[in-house]
Amino acid sequence: MKSLKILGPALLAVVGLLAWAGGASATTLTSPTGTTYTGEIEFQSQGHVVTHNPIAKVECASTFRFAVQTHGSGVTAGGNVTHMVTGPCTNSWHVTVVSMGSIFFHWTSGYNGTVTSSGMTVEKTRFGITCRYATSNTTIGTITGGSPATLDASGSLPFHSGSPLCGEGATTSTGSYKLTSPSTLLVDP
Numbered sequence: 001m002k003s004l005k006i007l008g009p010a011l012l013a014v015v016g017l018l019a020w021a022g023g024a025s026a027t028t029l030t031s032p033t034g035t036t037y038t039g040e041i042e043f044q045s046q047g048h049v050v051t052h053n054p055i056a057k058v059e060c061a062s063t064f065r066f067a068v069q070t071h072g073s074g075v076t077a078g079g080n081v082t083h084m085v086t087g088p089c090t091n092s093w094h095v096t097v098v099s100m101g102s103i104f105f106h107w108t109s110g111y112n113g114t115v116t117s118s119g120m121t122v123e124k125t126r127f128g129i130t131c132r133y134a135t136s137n138t139t140i141g142t143i144t145g146g147s148p149a150t151l152d153a154s155g156s157l158p159f160h161s162g163s164p165l166c167g168e169g170a171t172t173s174t175g176s177y178k179l180t181s182p183s184t185l186l187v188d189p
Contacts, residue, residue, distance in 0.1 A: 027077040027107040029068055030186045038068045040082070042181040043151055048090070049175030051124065051157065053131060054167040058124050060089035062177070066103055077187070078104030086122065096123045101135060111145030111186035121160060131166035133157035140173070145186035148179035 031037040048059035062085070069079035081100035089095055101119030108114060117135040124131045140155035156170035179185050 026071070026073050026075060026189065027105055027113060028071045028188045029077045029105060030188050031182045031184045033111070033186050033188070036071060037182065037185065038071070040065055040067045040181065041179070041185060042083075043177035044180045046150075046176045046178050049086075049153055049173065049177075051133075052172040052174070053124065054171070055126070055129060055131070055165050056091055056093075058089060058093045058095070058126075059091070060086045060093065060095055062086045062175075063180075064100075064103075065181075070104075076104045076106055078102055081120070091126065093124055093126045096125070097121075098123055098132070099134075103140075105143060105187050107187050107189045108142075111188065113143050113145075113187040114139055115141045115143050115151060122157075123162075129165055130162040131171075132160040132162045133171065134160035143185075143187055147184040149185040150179070151177040153177065 029037045042063065042065040045062040049062045051058040064081055065083035066079045066081045068077060071077040080102050084097045084100045086095040086097060098121040099119055101117055104116045106114045106116065116137055117140045118137050119135065121132060121134040138155060138158060141151055141153040143149055143151045153173050153175040155173055157173050158170045159166060159168055
């Protein structure tokens with residue numbers, strides 16, 4: 001009991017310090033720099049985005065759109081994906097977006113950041129074989145701010161369910177996206 005009385009104030013101080021440090025960081029999307037952007041953002045793939053599936057590569061064109069819903073002091077910039085189209089795809093692959101989820105931007109340096117996704121589930125089917133992947137705070141790439149901004153897909157999609165032929169671990173996804181709306185997008189701390 002005596003040690004709790006001694007440790008109690010120290011523990012509260014540590015918790016308070018951690019809360020302050022966590023709340024001090026933030027990410028804001030701006031367009032132009034210094035002007036917080038809260039509208040809709042759209043990215044379109046440059047060529048194919050490739051999922052390096054153990055069965056065969058899944059190569060598809062892709063477009064996604066979201067509206068900025070969070071940003072500012074103590075939060076990360078992001079929002080729910082409102083539109084996602086994947087296809088056409090090569091090699092008879094068909095991709096269905098089961099759940100679009102949310103996307104978040106985390107400032108790293110300059111006007112750049114990492115991009116994470118949560119709650120997105122995609123189903124990739126070919127010749128009766130189905131592979132499902134789902135994100136949960138999954139790093140999906142990096143963004144380079146500019147006019148236009150670019151998003152380099154370079155993450156690992158966690159396997160969710162489906163055929164044993166899909167493998168059991170995460171599957172690498174690569175490709176690049178170009179900002180189509182607005183004309184400029186910058187990631188600010």
